[in-house]
Amino acid sequence: MADDVITLLTTDHRELQRLFEMMTSDKSARPLALPLAVAMLEAHSEAEEQGVYPALAREAGEEAEAKHATEEHHEAEHMGKHLLEMDWESEEFDQALQQWIDAVQHHVEEEENELLPALREALDAARLEELGLEFARLRSQRLAGQPLKAAGGGAGTDGGKRKQTPDTSDTPDDDAGETRAELYDKARELGVEGRSTMNKDELAREVHKAEGGKG
Structure with a gap:
């Protein structure tokens, strides 16, 4: 069904793969594709950690695996943020991009081959749909709060440094x-x-x- 959490997760995985292929085959796509991929991965990861992984740990008995997957999320998020600060036309970026892609793909393979089958086996269709709706809500909430910024280093940018838009809200x-x-x-x-x-x-x-x- 459309709202099944496993369907939503794997759909996100395929979209990330499409963005990866764009960046490796066409460097001119990087300034826009990279921020989109980073934002999408962060929203996907947070929604999993908040809604999916607790169910994986408690209801499917995969607590250690859920913890490991969360650690992989954090590593991938850190790598993605670092890429946003780099010159996307440099050789160093090429190497860092491939390392990031490899890390994310490794995580996706583990999740689709081990974690999602365990989730499907342990939970009934109604529960999977419930998790899917919660995942979609959390992911959308995160994406709505994260304006995209072009990656640095290309024409019309500031040489790899992202300019932060001033925030006028009241904070300490x-x-x-x-x-x-x-x-x-x-x-x-x-x-x-x-x-x-x-x-x-x-x-x-x-x-x-x-x-x-x-x-």
């Missing part, structure tokens, strides 16, 4: 210049619960509190 002074992604990484390191559903302001406040500052 120490965090005012940070992006939501940077605040999310801090929140993850500090163990802030519910971070994937927070906007930038909320993340800044919770990070500030967790670091021992005054709210």
